Amino acid sequence: VRTLRGLVLNESSGNCCILGYKSIEPYVAELACVLARRTFIPLSPLNPPERNLRVIKNANCRIAIVSKTLYLEYEHHFSNTDLAIVFVIDIGEEFSWTRVQLKNTVDQITEIESLDVYILYTSGSTGEPKGVRVNETTLQAYVDNVLSIIPVYPGDRPSQFFDLTF
Numbered sequence: 001v002r003t004l005r006g007l008v009l010n011e012s013s014g015n016c017c018i019l020g021y022k023s024i025e026p027y028v029a030e031l032a033c034v035l036a037r038r039t040f041i042p043l044s045p046l047n048p049p050e051r052n053l054r055v056i057k058n059a060n061c062r063i064a065i066v067s068k069t070l071y072l073e074y075e076h077h078f079s080n081t082d083l084a085i086v087f088v089i090d091i092g093e094e095f096s097w098t099r100v101q102l103k104n105t106v107d108q109i110t111e112i113e114s115l116d117v118y119i120l121y122t123s124g125s126t127g128e129p130k131g132v133r134v135n136e137t138t139l140q141a142y143v144d145n146v147l148s149i150i151p152v153y154p155g156d157r158p159s160q161f162f163d164l165t166f
Helices: 002-009 024-035 049-058 068-078 136-149
Strands: 015-019 040-043 061-067 085-091 095-101 116-121 131-135
Touching: 002 024, 002 061, 002 085, 002 095, 015 024, 015 049, 024 040, 024 061, 024 085, 040 049, 049 061, 049 068, 061 068, 068 085, 131 136
Parallel strands: 015 040, 015 061, 040 116, 061 085
Antiparallel strands: 085 095, 116 131
8 A cells, every 4th residue: 555655646646546346456546545645536347438438537537546457458448538647556465566657748746735535426327427526524524423323343344345436
């Protein structure tokens, strides 16, 4: 997580999209983005690529984080976006990564005052998918409320039953 956080911090401004199935890679990517104070947008490979590409454009994503398998599947799609960098990560016995530069543009790195932690996109069943921004204050209030109802103890293991984009 620390390595990926450092990589994301060193890149230009813009949001991070995370394309992944329910596996360790997208969870590591989400945590790295939170620690780097970058808004992330989870994308599901189960959605049609065209939908994911529209979300990437709409959310102003400049960085993508994907697994090696999904990168091979999406490589030709990424070149048709505004993405500048793709980090291809592999978490096996050891963490490995590859940085793929798509564009030679350099954005000014800006200080972030209020952070949207993540943006979830609606299904788009009534038209174009719309982004729902979740900021730090809203997320903290949600976590505090849940913890007041469902206590968490050391050794507890939460279930990640739902898709990352739900």
